[in-house]
Amino acid sequence: MNELVAILLPRDDILTSAIESIWETGDAFCVIDTRLPKSQTQTLLNSLAPTMLIEDASLSRHRVRGGQKVEEGDAYVVATSGTTGMPKGVIHTWGSLEASSSATTARMGIDPSADGWICALPPSHVGGLSIITRSLLSGTKVWVIDGFDKQEIKTRQKLGANLISVVTSAVHMIDPNSFKVVLLGAQAPPKELPENFLVTYGMTETGSGVVYNNYPIASVKVACSPTNEVLIDAPMLARGYRDGNPIKSNDGFYRTGDLGEITADGRVTIYGRASEMINSGGEKLFPSPIEDSIRRHPSVKEVAVFGQPDARWGEVVVAALVVKDNAPEPSKDELRELVTSEVAPWAYPKEIYIVDEIPRTSLGKVQRSLLRQRLLASKYSVQSKMVASPATNTIDLD
Numbered sequence: 001m002n003e004l005v006a007i008l009l010p011r012d013d014i015l016t017s018a019i020e021s022i023w024e025t026g027d028a029f030c031v032i033d034t035r036l037p038k039s040q041t042q043t044l045l046n047s048l049a050p051t052m053l054i055e056d057a058s059l060s061r062h063r064v065r066g067g068q069k070v071e072e073g074d075a076y077v078v079a080t081s082g083t084t085g086m087p088k089g090v091i092h093t094w095g096s097l098e099a100s101s102s103a104t105t106a107r108m109g110i111d112p113s114a115d116g117w118i119c120a121l122p123p124s125h126v127g128g129l130s131i132i133t134r135s136l137l138s139g140t141k142v143w144v145i146d147g148f149d150k151q152e153i154k155t156r157q158k159l160g161a162n163l164i165s166v167v168t169s170a171v172h173m174i175d176p177n178s179f180k181v182v183l184l185g186a187q188a189p190p191k192e193l194p195e196n197f198l199v200t201y202g203m204t205e206t207g208s209g210v211v212y213n214n215y216p217i218a219s220v221k222v223a224c225s226p227t228n229e230v231l232i233d234a235p236m237l238a239r240g241y242r243d244g245n246p247i248k249s250n251d252g253f254y255r256t257g258d259l260g261e262i263t264a265d266g267r268v269t270i271y272g273r274a275s276e277m278i279n280s281g282g283e284k285l286f287p288s289p290i291e292d293s294i295r296r297h298p299s300v301k302e303v304a305v306f307g308q309p310d311a312r313w314g315e316v317v318v319a320a321l322v323v324k325d326n327a328p329e330p331s332k333d334e335l336r337e338l339v340t341s342e343v344a345p346w347a348y349p350k351e352i353y354i355v356d357e358i359p360r361t362s363l364g365k366v367q368r369s370l371l372r373q374r375l376l377a378s379k380y381s382v383q384s385k386m387v388a389s390p391a392t393n394t395i396d397l398d
Contacts, residue, residue, distance in 0.1 A: 002074065003061075006045060014057055028075055050077075080204045105134060125361075126202075177194065183197075183209065271286050280346060283344070300321055335352065355375075
């Protein structure tokens with residue numbers, strides 16, 4: 001049994017040094033986000049159960065009471081993003097780490113002797129952490145910075161960085177043409193992207209993206225269940241969860257909880273989370289296409305869509321909007337036209353809330369469950385706008 005060392009350090013290059021020092025002793029690590037309030041930090045530590053803690057630049061370790069050691073061969077533990085509830089600790093081994101590193105490095109055509117990564121995503125989650133671990137295993141240079149600061153990015157580029165991973169909200173903060181490869185983790189990416197962009201699909205349990213530009217990378221098997229749930233089997237899958245639960249189900253696959261389809265040539269299309277699907281009068285709707293259509297309105301800065309229970313239709317579509325500064329609120333007719341023309345008449349939201357902000361994870365993912373709870377509990381001090389149903393005979397939301 002080996003130690004699990006929690007790293008509670010700022011988002012800079014000291015993180016890389018801390019990881020290397022832990023691996024040199026054969027132990028595993030987990031990274032804790034320093035931006036969390038003290039209560040949430042303690043909750044996360046209780047969940048991940050590290051045995052030791054590093055919290056200053058000396059990289060000295062302190063014993064943590066109540067921690068649990070990890071098995072021989074475990075490399076790191078990382079928390080899930082927590083979009084739907086309490087984050088879970090996911091255990092990755094040296095085997096899964098090496099499989100992910102080699103397959104992704106090869107797919108991107110990275111030359112460790114010439115290329116270099118910028119890690120601007122939070123290393124406390126797998127999107128940022130995989131940049132560091134991939135670099136350490138492949139011998140590629142990596143620079144860790146605290147967010148997408150344009151000047152910091154330019155400084156690292158002058159030192160040789162030409163690879164970066166971003167989320168949709170950060171695309172405008174970089175010059176795409178100045179990078180060899182830009183990884184974009186997004187369920188609904190912008191429609192037109194430069195050729196050097198690779199849109200990735202993956203999750204904490206896969207250690208990184210396992211589908212690039214809609215096709216699985218080497219050694220990854222993607223299938224769909226009879227109910228269209230996306231299933232994955234791959235050597236980069238994690239060993240298990242920190243609470244002892246397995247990653248794979250009895251059929252040998254990891255069940256992603258996402259719905260999608262796979263064409264005969266192996267192209268993977270993800271519709272969205274099964275838990276986020278809205279079943280309104282028998283019509284099955286996913287938030288992303290509706291959000292994309294509403295986002296086209298010039299006054300809309302952010303939008304999040306979710307389902308609200310309804311006695312007549314089972315669920316109805318609800319949207320929360322953040323309006324751009326000094327912009328007029330969009331009219332119900334303008335939004336109706338966008339949604340009905342681009343998605344479907346029955347996809348138009350019955351209720352639209354104008355809110356100050358939309359809760360997101362540190363990776364920019366919308367926390368729909370939290371948003372739904374807040375809005376339905378009337379915790380936002382904002383105006384709720386009741387919107388008339390679209391003129392259609394398919395579903396009369398009123």
